[in-house]
Amino acid sequence: MTQFKTILNGILIGVFAGAVVSLFRWAIQHMMTLMQLLYTGGLKNPLLMVLGLGINLLVVLIVGILLKQQPDIKGSGIPQVEGQLLGEIDYSWWSVLWRKFLGGILAIGSGLYLGREGPSIQLGSTLGQGIAHLTNQVGFDRQVLISSGAAAGLSAAFNAPIASTLFVLEEIYHNFSTNIWVISLTSAVTSDMVATYVFGLKPVLYMKSNPLPLRYFIWVIILGIVLGVLGRGYQLVILRIGRWYQKTIKLPWYFQSILPLVLIIPLGAYFPQLLGGGSRIILGLTGAGYSTLALIIFFLIRFIFSMISYGSGVPGGIFLPILCLGGLLGAITGSLAIQFGFVSQTYFSSFIIMGMAGYFAAISKAPFTAILLITEMVGTLTHLLGLATVSLIAYAVLDALNGKPVYYSMLQQLLKVKQQFNLGKTVQIVSSIFVGSYMDGKTVSQIPWPNGSLLTKIVRNGIEIVPSGQTLLRWGDTLYINVSTKNQHQITSKLTRLSSES
Incomplete structure (x- = not known):
């Protein structure tokens, strides 16, 4: 994926994620305002309390049906996104998108002590997955679109594009790959522009303050x-x-x-x-x-x-x-x-x-x-x-x-519950070599590659290298590795330790 194409994809994802998450925020705010009026008004007028109870029981029914149909909308959504990028979980993007959107509005809008940011991240990532599906992008390109969608979703939820980009790099990927941060930042900034147009420039948690001496x-x-x-x-x-x-x-x-x-x-x-x-x-x-x-x-x-x-x-x-x-x-x-x-x-x-x-x-x-x-x-x-x-x-x-x-x-809890078995399949992952890591300064043949992994390409300073056993690995290299989906998480964890720990 060229940098120009990367930026275009980031803008496209940012526009869609910004629009969807902004509508998500708007609907939650208005529903919560309505429910608050019913709750507080119920102290003086019991009929309002009964109406509030009736609405909430209906929410139980609707959200329960959505969860039964698509369990992957459960909870925050961030573990599902991480699992998807690791290749441990996969789901239909449209099935999750509309159910997470509706279920999140009903659950959070009812006043439950829940945040919009996790669902926003999953909404953004499913939009990225949808764009990858519609444009026939697979493997690493698909992963990049999913992760950039996650950044765009968080950015639109909090109007925080820089932190949203860093969240994807620090929490999900645990490295600072150029391909990832370019598209993630592009999509995050774009979605923030959309959300700012809807909600204004004022920071979400703005307060007057003086720094502590x-x-x-x-x-x-x-x-x-x-x-x-x-x-x-x-x-x-x-x-x-x-x-x-x-x-x-x-x-x-x-x-x-x-x-x-x-x-x-x-x-x-x-x-x-x-x-x-x-x-x-x-x-x-x-x-x-x-x-x-x-x-x-x-x-x-x-x-x-x-x-x-x-x-x-x-x-x-x-x-x-x-x-x-x-x-x-x-x-x-x-x-x-x-x-x-x-x-x-x-x-x-x-x-x-x-x-x-x-x-x-x-x-x-x-x-x-x-x-x-x-x-x-x-x-x-x-x-x-x-x-x-x-x-x-x-x-x-x-x-x-x-x-x-x-x-x-x-x-980890989610994976234990799902117990997915994808025997005989492979997926491409990307790993960057950090300064002082085990891989830094060693040849390909000196690395104890985990069973079920195959190094297929190295990108160094934008130049692709076809690896051989004598190819010297250096910090800053980006490795493209095919791994078996059987025990993929364990394989990926071992590769991450080799590339990031001394």
């Missing part, structure tokens, strides 16, 4: 430790909540959303500001003047019901709910520091911003994405030092507690 950075260290420890707790619960549902809810898995969709009615009535992914409560933290106790209560409600919402399996993400929980933890820490006179009230919002970045960096183990994502969503570069510090500390603490990237762990 260095003399207060002891609180950044404390916050980073808290976020790392509690981030590990989040991982342990979110990865087990599905099994807990199976043991306690004696209904078919695709109708288990009846629990959160009934519980959301009283929660929406008494805590309407907590509905949805959490952007509303984040934006309201700086001016509402909540007490530390109220912030702790909000965190506990959000944490518990986020788990209940996601564990039901409905289409919806954890991306924005994680940011919301991190923002609340930052607000709690900042409130305590201010209450005891250690920090000025001027810097309260800085704690919220750092809390969001640190919590996401820990749970996803993607600190670069966390730093850039919050920078773009808040709309200021002045917090970069604090964001980098808290993200690295939270990341290190979670790593010391043996935490793994949450989306990778979710993918």
Whole structure:
């Protein structure tokens, strides 16, 4: 795929993903506004409460049917995208696209504590898959279109094109291949333009803030430790909540959303500001003047019901709910520091911003994405030092507690459930050689290639090389490798270690 063709494909995917995800965002916002009116109005008029219950039971039925028809729309969608790019999962793009779109609007729009970003990523990736299908692009070219669609979907969801591109590179591919980042950035910028036209230039989580001075950075260290420890707790619960549902809810898995969709009615009535992914409560933290106790209560409600919402399996993400929980933890820490006179009230919002970045960096183990994502969503570069510090500390603490990237762990669970067997087939993967890795400086014949893998091409500085046993591998080389779809994930993991670890 030439760079010119790559950019054209990126623009095409960006336009479609931007339009679809913008409509997705718009529909969720309007449905949630309607449901909030029903929930809060039900305190004075019981008929509105009954109407809200009726709508939610209908949502249970419709979403349940969609899940039964197409299980790949379940949950966030990010593990499915990762699995698809690894060749472990595949599905019909149109079947997933419209069902994820409709199911996500109904589940998230009802007020469940779920985010739009995971479904947006899957919507974008399926559009990329659809374009690949319609233009007869296969193998690596198809993978590139799927990954660029994922970046475009996230960009349109959050108006954060740079972070969206980095998310694909850091979280999904774990390398910075030129072919991947060029098309991903193109599609992300294009989709952001479309979403900006619809929703305006104002950043999604814009808030007035002052960066924390260095003399207060002891609180950044404390916050980073808290976020790392509690981030590990989040991982342990979110990865087990599905099994807990199976043991306690004696209904078919695709109708288990009846629990959160009934519980959301009283929660929406008494805590309407907590509905949805959490952007509303984040934006309201700086001016509402909540007490530390109220912030702790909000965190506990959000944490518990986020788990209940996601564990039901409905289409919806954890991306924005994680940011919301991190923002609340930052607000709690900042409130305590201010209450005891250690920090000025001027810097309260800085704690919220750092809390969001640190919590996401820990749970996803993607600190670069966390730093850039919050920078773009808040709309200021002045917090970069604090964001980098808290993200690295939270990341290190979670790593010391043996935490793994949450989306990778979710993918492992998904693969165990699906138990796909694709015997006798091969798929092409792409891997870049990093400086100081095992492959760097060795010849092809010196590499212990895993069984079921075959190196077919090397691209070095834009020049294609047909490999032989004596071809010297160098850092920066891009390897094109055919691997068997039987045990493909294990083969790919071994190749990644050889090309990225010394």
